Amino acid sequence: MFLRLLFESFRRQKRRKSVALLAIALGMSIATAMIAVGTDIGDKINQELRSLGANLVITPIEDTLDVNIGGVNLKPASEGSFIPEQELIKIKGIFWGHNVKGYAPFLSAPQVIKTASGDVKAELIGTYFAQPLHYGNEEFSTGVRSVNPWWKVEGEWPQDYAAWPQNQPPDVLAGSKLAQESHISVGDQIEIGGRKLRVSGILNSGGAEDQAVVAPLHIVQTVLDQPNAVRRVTVSALTKPEDAFARKDPETLTGAIRDRWYCSPYANSIAYQIREVLPNVRVEQIRQVEQNQGKVLSRVSGLMLLLTLAALLAAALAVSAAMAATILERRQEVGLMKSLGAGNTAVASLFLTEAGFLALAGGLIGFLAGAALAHRIGQSIFGSSIEVHPVVLAVVLCAAVLVTFIGSAGAVRKAMRFDPAVVLRGDA
């Protein structure tokens, strides 16, 4: 009998049911989309913040001070100490290696550059542009093109030569200011230390590199006769904003607390892990980047969290109101059932079961629509999709049932309070 009542109610009141279903589905797609966007926004903005460049810098511990004014390096190339290049790949092997988005080694020295319009003294900087590397089974490429995304090149980026090319002079970049002052343009040949180089592009970095020649690392190592040498490495890593725990000295921690510190992707723990694999280096946070990006990140995530909460609340209220509205109109039905002898429990259980079915169906539809919306938002704004975790489905279904019950319960109770005779007469 109960099942029949339930079934007939759905069959005969298609319009009413579809309005309720629509309302629930709409509310739940809001919930799904907002939860998905709100939880993923942190990761997405963290990726955007990588356009700030590296947040860690590695230098040899025995190195002498940098003597550097206005982008002009006054430190002799032979002075100080170096990091062996082939060791750098170990950075990918640390516990948080997966969070290391890329690294760029640097080796530089002031050189006399022979151009068509005469000799000029400028810095020769060697680095990776997009050097292909492999660690274990993982293939990846790293270099300034990903670590310093604000570097703009007019012309072509040079390739990362493994050794000095035989047939033609290797490609390099000329800084924009240097190019302007010495009349270098794309395709020109320059000469450094008796070796010919071809300018394949003009670099605009907005920094000291604009006055320099930037060349593939192995080319600079050959020119300076310092094979395998690197002076400085900048590392771009996805990190968790620093808190009081992150600032603790790992040497003073023990047991599980130390493990927790070690296994959190703080800049400090990533720096600690790099020091473990590369001996005799100091790893510093680039504080300007690291200290501030966390603040920006937490503001954006916080904002989305609050907006998500507001949207969820609004969706819950809207769904409740819609459910209440449909049930309030059914007081005649309640009156009829009660006058035929149905108890309050029977009436309530019928209405709540109906609401439950609607909630599950609406929740499912809403989840699918919301996931599609979140996907679209991710694609159009960040160019990468926002995945909805399956757990959200469970959350959304529970929320749908809860919200529809809350909306229905009040209305059902109200409808039952009236005397059936009064309701049926139409006086209520």
Added chain:
Amino acid sequence: MTRSQLLLRLLFKAAWVRKDRALTALISVAVVATIATAALTIYSDLEGKLSREFRGFGANVLVTRASGILSADQLAGIRKIIGGNGEVVPVAYAIATETASGARIVVGGADVIKLRRLNTSWSLSESGPGNALIGSRVDETIAHGTDLHLSFGKASAVIKAAGVFHSGSDDDSRIYLPLDDFVSLTGVQPNTALVRVEGRPQEIQAAISSLRTALPEADVQPVRQITQAQTAVVGKTRSVVLASSAVVVVLIMLCMAATFTSSVLERRRDFAVMKALGASNRTVSFLFASESALLALAGSAVGYVLGSGIAFWIGKANFDAAILPQPALLLPVLLGSVILALIASTAPLRLLQQIQPAGILRGE
């Protein structure tokens, strides 16, 4: 009883006799208006609020003169362009030699207090009564917490530390002295100004252009990594807030329209009785429409107040600065809600008009 009195009585009674029905309609309109107001208020102020968070990144523009110095007039000109919120720190550099080890150290002269205010990300350990800021690598390799004996060619001085700072940049290999001390030791005047322009990405761009025109002899360079990251993060966050608000507002509007439409359809009996008593289609539509419009007006007024309150609170909670209500939003929110309610409530009446009143009253 005049016509208008009757209309008022009908409107009032309809809401009063079925308070619950009126209340659910009121709540759905208020929810829509609240979320729309909150989202739009936040969106309109987001760029400014988020841009403020980038002040901690320090200087975002560098002004340098390759030859010559930045005169007091020029510095005053820079200050005028960037306005009261920005910061200008003139800096001069020279190379000194540490007398014991012969190591060369870059020494900067600047207003040390302003420099610290500009670079809030530096971690500074207060270590001495002196007035110099010592870079961490200088301290590690040479000073080891003691006074530094520096020679600047002709002059020489004993440098006492006020503190040791970590920056992770080239500055770690430098020492900063108060500008007056620096000038009297070296005779070098500032040729560089570290400038922080505050504001939205386009305001920063505008300031850079005016700096370039005002100082043709100097080189004005934005610190691209910072300005670019600011543009990216602020722009994308705005887009996300806009897109998700649009999704929420549109869906919740549909939800409200569905509720409205269904509750009007449920009143077919009222409709039929009125028609049976001789009311024209126009009169009935007018009655239903004015009822919905009044409910929508009340609901959206409540929603505007609530939404502005939510935006204010989100600003306080998340940005430590209130997001103020936007009076310009009041009219669009009220009008939008009323129009939406009118459409949602009068559209179903067309359906009912096709049925004979007698049919409805008989229960067909």
